[in-house]
Amino acid sequence: MRKIVKILFLVVIAVLLGVVASVDVDAKVVEVAPQMPEQPAAVKDTCIKDCSRCEIDCIYEREDAMDSTADAVVGDEFEYVSGSDEFETVSNDEFEDVSGSAEFEQATFAEEVDAEPLVNKSNKRLLVVVLSLFLATALAGIFVEYPQLRNLRYFFLLSSLVIVGFGFGGSCPCMLKSFDNTFLLLTGHEIKWASLVLFLGLIPITFVFGRVWCGWICHFGALQEFIYKKSKWNFWKTPKAQKVLFGVQIGVFVFWVLWLLIGQKSYVCKYDPFVKIFNLSINGAVNYIVAGVLIVLSLFVNRPFCRAICPIGFVLGWVARIPFAQKLHIDTVCGGCGKCETACNKGAVSGIKLQHHKVDANACMLCGECMEQCPKNALSTDKTAIKQTK
Secondary structure, eight states: OHHHHHHHHHHHHHHHHHHHHHOOOOOOOOOOOTTSOSSOHHHHHHHHHOTTSOHHHHHHHHHHHHHHHHHHHHHHHHHHHHTSHHHHHHOOHHHHHHHHOHHHHHHHHHHHHHTSOSSOTTTHHHHHHHHHHHHHHHHHHHHTTOHHHHTTHHHHHHHHIIIIIIITTTOSSOHHHHHHHHHHHHTTOOOOGGGGHHHHHHHHHHHHHOSHIIIIIOHHHHHHHHHOOOOSOOGGGSHHHHHHHHHHHHHHHHHHHHHHHHHOSOOHHHHOHHHHHHHTOOOSHHHHHHHHHHHHHHHHSSSHHHHHTOHHHHHHHHHTTSTTOOOOEEOTTOOOOOHHHHHOSSSOEEOOTTSOOEEOTTTOOOOOHHHHHOTTOOEESOGGGOOOOO
């Protein structure tokens, strides 16, 4: 049954991606005076230098600026003419009654609403990228179940790091920005719906395919994982350290949400070290310190940001705890050899020697590394598929 649900999800995501990609969006044409610049320089510079906005917001702002400039040019042109007595005397009550009627205004409003498509130039590219990431996540949720395909995880991570990270500057799409926008929407802010898709879409995908987004796709996690070098410093993998990290994660999540609710503004991109690193534009003492601490910690601790700070990982970790959600299981045939615990760099597997080990769903990212080391095939995402090998 679970496999059928996965296939259906995969098909739905692929169909949505195909539909969005095939939508023909024409560029918005605005008739303006020849002296008007094609794109306001102030808006262009803001979109390039200020990474606190998603690309979709920048595109909308450019269009609004062009519209307002065009209205100003047209208004100035006709204002001088309408100011003359000749045209004032021509105006009469007949035309005033028609233009001011409720029926005319309602028809105009309905026409304007119907003219705005659900997928337009401003959100098509973002939706294509997000749906492509969802498709890759769904495939990763299937690949992790097969030993022959688990080694593709580093290919997925490298592709995400190069394409989404350094290719898009790590800022569009941005999971943290999508998370912030979701809470800002709840407080009454006007938010573009396309910017919410990434965070909200990961919740059902994680329930069906497991927390493979964190372990296979996320470009923030990929950067930390490729920086990390295995060492003998494994104190942070102990159960006690896991409890401390989980407590820190709860505290950060509460502070993060309160900051959004009280400040009524997202500050994440202003101080996000990943966006600064991916754009190669670290500026300011605070950003240098944050980026430096992240890089140094990533050398000795596997994914420190993911395991102690990231609100997306915190939410997806709780999704993995929901009954019937896809997660890693250890069968009772486990002999407690400890190989899975040693192989897990996240500290998600723990137990006493020669006794049955357990998996912490909040810390497990379904990377599949522990599954490769088990001599009894006791680890699987499907309880019914667990079998003891002789």
